[in-house]
Each structure stands twice: as C-alpha cells, then as structure tokens.
Amino acid sequence: MVAAAFAVLASLLDLFGPTIFDRAANRVDEDPPYAVSARGRALHEDLFVVDMHADSLLWERDLSDRLDHGSVDIPRLIEGNVAIQSFFIVTKTPWLTTIDETSPDSDAITTLIVAQDWPEKTWTSLLERALYQASRLHELAEKSQGRLRVLKSKADLQRYREARKQGGAAIAGILGVEGAHVLEGDLGNLKKLYDAGVRIVAPTHFFDNEVGGSAHGVDKGGLSDLGRKMVIEMEERGMLLDLAHASPAVIDDAVAIASRPVIVSHTGVRGTCDNNRNLSDTQLRTIAATGGVVGIGYWKTAVCGKDAASIARAIVYAANLVGAEHVALGSDFDGAVPVPFDTTGLGLVVDALLDQGMNNEDIRLVMGENAARVFAEALPD
Ligand SMILES: [Zn+2]
DSSP, X not given: OHHHHHHXXXXXXXXXXXXXXXXXXXXXXXOSOOOOOHHXXXXXXXXXXXXXXXXXXXXXXXXXXXXXXXXXXXXXXXXXXEEEEEEEEEOOOOXXXXXXXXXXXXXHHHHHHHHTTOOTHHHHOHHHHHHHHHHHHHHHHHTTTTSEEXXXXXXXXXXXXXXXXXXXXXXEEEEXXXXXXXXXXXXXXXXXXXXXXXXXXXXXXXXXXXXXXXXXXXXXXXXXXXXHHHHHHHHHHTOEEBOTTBOHHHHHHHHHHOOSOOEEEEEOBTTTSOSTTSBOHHHHHHHHHTTOEXXXXXSHHHHSSSXXXXXXXXXXXXXXXXXXXGEEEOOOBTSSSOBSSOGGXXXXXXXXXXXXXXXXXXXXXIIIIHHHHHHHHHSOO
C-alpha cells in the first residue's frame, strides 16, 4: 500500500524533471567566475583545502560532470583547489524544520528519493538510504580515472598527500552520516556503515532520535545508553564524532566520554550570529579542549550574512577565542540552503580572511590543515 502510494507520487514528480528539487533547494547567489585578488589567489593555490561538510550525494546528479547548478562536483572541486571534501549522507528530514523545535513525525527525503527513482529498498529503510549514497561515492571514484579517491584510513590520507605533492589535479572524499537514526536503533549497523566507508557520524540531525537529542529537537535530551555505546564503538573503530546539530546536553555528554578529538562539521558561532543553531563560546572551548575543530558554514543562519566577509568574521571570532588551530571550513554546500558562491569561490574566503587581518599561517590552518590533522588522528590505521 505504501509502495503503491510512492509509485504514484514518483510518476507525478517525474513530470517536473529530476533536478527540480535540486535546483530550487541548492541556490548559489552568485555564479562563477569570482573576482579574487592576486594575493588571495596566490595563497589559495598553495593551500591544502578541506571542506568538512557537503550534502551533494543526496541529489540526482552526475558529480563527474561540471554542472550549472548546486555547488559541488569533481571539476569544480578541482578548480576550487579543494583537497578533501567530506560528503555527508542525509537520510531523513522532516517537512517542517525549525531551528528551535522540530518534530520527527514526517520526512521529505522519502518523497525526494522516490522522485529521483532510487532503488525501492531505500524507500522504507534509512540504513539502505545511507548504504546507497555511500555506494554512489565509491562508484564515482571508480569511474573518475584517478580524479577522485575515497579516504578510509591514515595510510590513504598519507598516500594522498604524497600524491598531491607530485602534482596533478585530484580530489579526495571522506564519507559522513548526518544523524544516527540511520542505525535504526541497532548498533550492529555501525559496522555496516564502517564497511561502506563511513568514517564520520553525527549523532543527530534536525530531530531527537534513539541515540540522543538534537539542538532543534522537542526534548533536546542528552546521549541515550545506545548513544554512549555508539560513541565508544566509534572511537574503537577509528570513526570521527561530529556534534553538528547536537543538543547542548549531547555535546556535554559526548565530550565527557570522548578520548579523541571531536568535530562540529558545519556550524556558526553565537559570537557573530546568535541563534539556537550556533555554538556558544563555552561550547567552542569544550570542542577545542578535545583537540577538535569546528567547521564554519557559509549559509545565512550560520553567519548572519550572505557573503565571504560574514564567513570570515565567524572564523576570525572563533580563532581569537579558542585559537586558529581549532577552526575549519564546513560549507554545507548542497545542503538545501542558499550559499553566496560555489566551491570554485573559495578564494573569496581567503581574500576576506586577509582583509580581516588573519596571517597566512593561520589561513593555511583554517582553510584545511586543521581538519586534515584531525582526520589523520582519528582515521583507522
Ligand atoms: Zn546539517
């Protein structure tokens, strides 16, 4: 009965074409090319750039081609001199999300994936949705003729850095999951995600789930017993904990039991943009104390602006508070939020950081070396 309803929905949505949601949801305010200063361009070309968060796998695109919509594909990542892009897997998003209180009772992703003709097993299983998206990145890497590789271990990262030093345009991806509802309440599924190459897990997304509370949830509770076990098993496996979207209680609980650096893959800071989505000064200090990093997002609710200057303001604020070695990039490209530029526009961020007085060495850290350091520490041997 449910499958029949989905099939009807799918045929209706087919009428509008497969990219209609993608184009509407993932708007880029200004199209490339972008005007970057000679100084900014020279510095950008010399950086090892890491973006800790994009949701590009959710959309029906061939990421091996340069596209005229969205923010991320292999050609544009290479043009933007991105070395590592974290690709996050989204499996459930309620139709009505607010940053203050979101109920888990509906799901827009089901409609999206049915409309995109994904395999039927993904229609009713969050885990299958995740495994399918992971397989899409691996397939993309396989057919990329060396342009894309997926990093799963310290050795992969080391080899990749050596290969980049030898020259040649290439990009690496790391797989993450946004919301541990994907476990479907069964910790045994963590191994399936690991085996599929997933190396980063965020306990929650927009709503409270079996492992803990969301910053945007109804109860906003701490980690459940399952959540605590998940954090411990993740560390044993060499998986990185991402506290983006986590409730304040989950952040505190997770950091209390974590013995390794944790990240917040995409966020803003209340010091420049005060809302429930963003990290307080105390939370920034808490994350930094683990040796971890926070990735600053590019969208309006993260930085209270729609330009590179607003992004740089948040980066500089966080760097001044906890040290530049704990700040990174977390664009949320292709995450159904409008962004000021696509991934070829990262030179604009370099320019804005220079304008705001950040020195070259700190820019090098926040644009990628910090995130690379944490990946190198967290990934399995
Ligand atoms: Zn998110």
